[in-house]
Amino acid sequence: MDTPFGERKSDAQRIAFKSVDEYPEAPISLGTTLINFTGDWRTFIPVVDDEKCVKCYICWKFCPEPAIFIREDGYIGIDYDYCKGCGICANECPTKAITMVKEEK
Amino acid sequence: MDYKPIKKVISGNYAAAYAAKHARVEVVAAYPITPQTSIIEKISEFIANGEVENLQYVPVESEHSAMAACIGASATGARAFTATSAQGLALMHEMLHWASGARLPIVMVDVNRAMAPPWSVWDDQTDSLAQRDTGWMQFYAENNQEVYDGVLMAFKVAETVNLPAMIVESAFILSHTYDVVEMIPQELVDEFLPPRKPLYTLTDFDNPIAVGALGTPADYYEFRYKIEKAMEEAREVIHKVGREFGEKFGRDYSQMIELYRTEDAEFVFMGLGSLMGTVKQAVDVLRSEGYKVGAAKVRWFRPFPKEELYELAKHVEGIAVLDRNFSFGQEGILFNEAKGALYNTDAKPIMKNYIVGLGGRDFTVSDVRKIAENMKKIIESRKLDREIEWYHLKR
CATH class of the missing domain: 3.40.50.920 (Rossmann fold)
Structure with a gap:
């Protein structure tokens, strides 16, 4: 999936260094977030109920990432590669269409 | 050792300024403070007189910003230099950790000055020694000649191990006292200190990186270890660079304790x-x-x-x-x-x-x-x- 801005995401893999020698010498992030997804920081994950959604897009406006996008059918979608699970969308939703559930990892 | 040194009667501070010039520093960001000020005044004079090419002087509003500007410049791959004293060095403290943590070989001259209160502008080593745990290398100069030599060697050592280095001289006893300093002709300095090969650069747009990354508990530890490995390596590099300096210019610095x-x-x-x-x-x-x-x-x-x-x-x-x-x-x-x-x-x-x-x-x-x-x-x-x-x- 591309980002909501149409940039092509790379086939990202979580970079995990196994030994000290594998680390870069300086603490730098290699590449941009098109490679380094930030979604795996979260504990809770937003789940949208389309039946309750009234397409007001308040969640879309408030999402700080922004990881909420508008689908072709007008409902909202969440880019879980970047959603950090902050829950602002669920808090702002006037119809309680978004619920935060603990993510199984 | 076959060369004709340029002998000048100069202060310790001017020795530092000339060394920065001969090291072909590209960015200087500094804030005035006694007894350091005449270092950066002299560097400003070099620029005003057109004696240096490709040197950006960044006037800043504090020492904290001075070091921050040097960090930014160094992260692009530039050779950065600054100077300070006492309260100014203390104000830089946070940024000193950033320089070493990001592995940037910035060179700074600290003119030792007593910490206030009571206000004092005179010599005392507590300002620099209080920065002991920031991951900076520290070289203490005995005389004006060692200030000049120290700055040149510091760049070479720092850029080899990718850690910043502080050259420390005494308030007034060196900073404002004139003595004979044998300077090295530019082409020989260039041979000794080639252009910097940075570990990374912010200006490689095809390979973007972010400096100042988050290090979770799973990663932070390893980066700290790497700083210590670089410090250990620095011991060997200091011996080697000090010996090379002696062979080329006649003053041997191979020993860390003279x-x-x-x-x-x-x-x-x-x-x-x-x-x-x-x-x-x-x-x-x-x-x-x-x-x-x-x-x-x-x-x-x-x-x-x-x-x-x-x-x-x-x-x-x-x-x-x-x-x-x-x-x-x-x-x-x-x-x-x-x-x-x-x-x-x-x-x-x-x-x-x-x-x-x-x-x-x-x-x-x-x-x-x-x-x-x-x-x-x-x-x-x-x-x-x-x-x-x-x-x-x-x-």
Whole structure:
């Protein structure tokens, strides 16, 4: 999936260094977030109920990432590669269409 | 060593400025503070006179910003330089960690000045030694020549191991005192110090990186270890660069501790910076009077030269550590380090700490003689009268 801005995401893999020698010498992030997804920081994950959604897009406006996008059918979608699970969308939703559930990892 | 040096009678601060110029620094960001100011004034003058090419001077509103600007410049791959003193260095403290943590080989001259209050502009090493744990290398210059040589070597060492380095000189005793300095022709400096090869650069747009990344508990630890590995490597690099400097320019800096007449010495005086010039002169006088004494000038305080200290400590009965600094609640900082470095070894000389010259209190050859008399008594009786002596205290 591309980002909501149409940039092509790379086939990202979580970079995990196994030994000290594998680390870069300086603490730098290699590449941009098109490679380094930030979604795996979260504990809770937003789940949208389309039946309750009234397409007001308040969640879309408030999402700080922004990881909420508008689908072709007008409902909202969440880019879980970047959603950090902050829950602002669920808090702002006037119809309680978004619920935060603990993510199984 | 076949070259004709450019001899000039200049202050320690001008020696620092000329060295920065000869090192072809590309960015200087600094804020004025006595007694450092004439370093950056001289650099501004080079720029105003058109004597340097490709040097950006960034006027900033504080020392914190000065170091921040140097960090930004260094992260693009530029050779960055700054200078400060005392309160200015303290204000930089946060940024000093950033420079070493991001592995940027910035070189800074700190002109040792006493921390206030009471306000003082005079010589005292506590400002720089209080930055001991920031991951910066520290070189203490005895004279103006060593300020010049130190800056050139510091760039080479720093850019090899990717850690920042601080060249430390004394307020007024060096900073504003004129002495002959032999400078090296530009083409020979260029040969000694080629352009920097950065570890990474922010301006490689095809391979974007982010500096100042988050390090979770899963990763932070390894980066700290890498800084320590670089410090360990720096010891070897310092020996090598110091030797190369000697072969090329006739002044050898291969030893992290300069030993002066320590062969067959019963005890030695150990210290940092300009006060060791006085001590060496005193050693000559004392030797002529029959004292078997020598001087051990600690050139590099970080990385700490523990192996060289051990080699020295094995062969002497006593070490008088002269600290122009103090760590409140404990003792002189060099004394603390030296004692600690020897604890797990079989070298057990009697060590005594003399607190001297704080805030620019004059420290002379006759003071060294009095300390020698005291040390001689201690060694003969094998009894330490007290561990820490506030030598000048008016009683």
